[in-house]
Amino acid sequence: MDEGATGRRERGKAAKHARIAQAARELFAERGYEAVTTQQVADRADIAAGTLFRYASTKAELLLMVRNEEFAAAVTQGASDSESIGDPVQRVLALIAPVIRSGRGDDENLVAYQRELLFGPPDAPFRVAGLAIVARLEELIAGVLVGDRPVDDDATAAARAVFAVLHMEIAAPVVRPRTPGVASDALRRQIELIVAGHHARRGSH
Known part of the structure; x- marks a missing residue:
């Protein structure tokens, strides 16, 4: 050809x-x-x-196809928005803010997306692509936590903890009242604790 x-x-x-x-x-x-x-x-x-x-072999893959594009765009936007912020807690919040805003008012689809992203078939192509976006977000968060130092296992674990609480913020919209598109007070406190815990652990080494 x-x-x-x-x-x-x-x-x-x-x-x-x-x-x-x-x-x-x-x-x-x-x-x-x-x-x-x-x-x-x-x-x-x-x-x-x-x-x-x-x-797309299933309806779930169709949803992943659509939402992956929006998720990737939100991560890129967050990386740009947070770049010049010095305080690590505020920088992490700025990094994830576009992810929180993305799709708000569309809770049913967001919850379905999070479910398929985390628990869907391991070989589904769009799930694999979505998890790669999660990995990129976690790498960016870990980079915020270490500053100029190399990313280590502790920073990676802390970044995964941030994503875990972010996942609950997105996937459990009926748990607590919230303002659309804005991080809840509970999420802010959780991120403050994760960042403080990581810095305390790093300082003790």
Whole structure:
């Protein structure tokens, strides 16, 4: 196959992927994750169901496809927003703030996304991609904790603890009242404790 034909094929695949993602995004926003079917997504994307499954094999993968893009964009935004902040607690909060804002008002879909991200099939391609975004976020948090020093196991463990409390903030919207898009007081206190604990441990070594 010549380069021109290969290029057309790749452009066609990219365009079809974009149509599928847009259709899924619209339907999840309109109806909520549980009410949407893969056939509805295929119909709105104007493709056959068999074609859809070549891009995302399950409804959960469709949700991961859509939300991964938004999650990655939020992490990139947080990295930029937090770059010039000196205080580590405020810097971590600035780093995760876009993640908290992303999708607020869309709690059903967010909870489903978090569930699939953490507990979905281990070989699902979009879950693997989502976990890579989690790893990037944790690396950024660990970098904040160590400053100019190399990231070590303690910083990695503390960063994972921050993500764990962030996950609960996102995935448990009915636990406590909160202002949409704003970190709760409980989350702030938890992050303060994690950062203080990491610094105390580092200072004792």
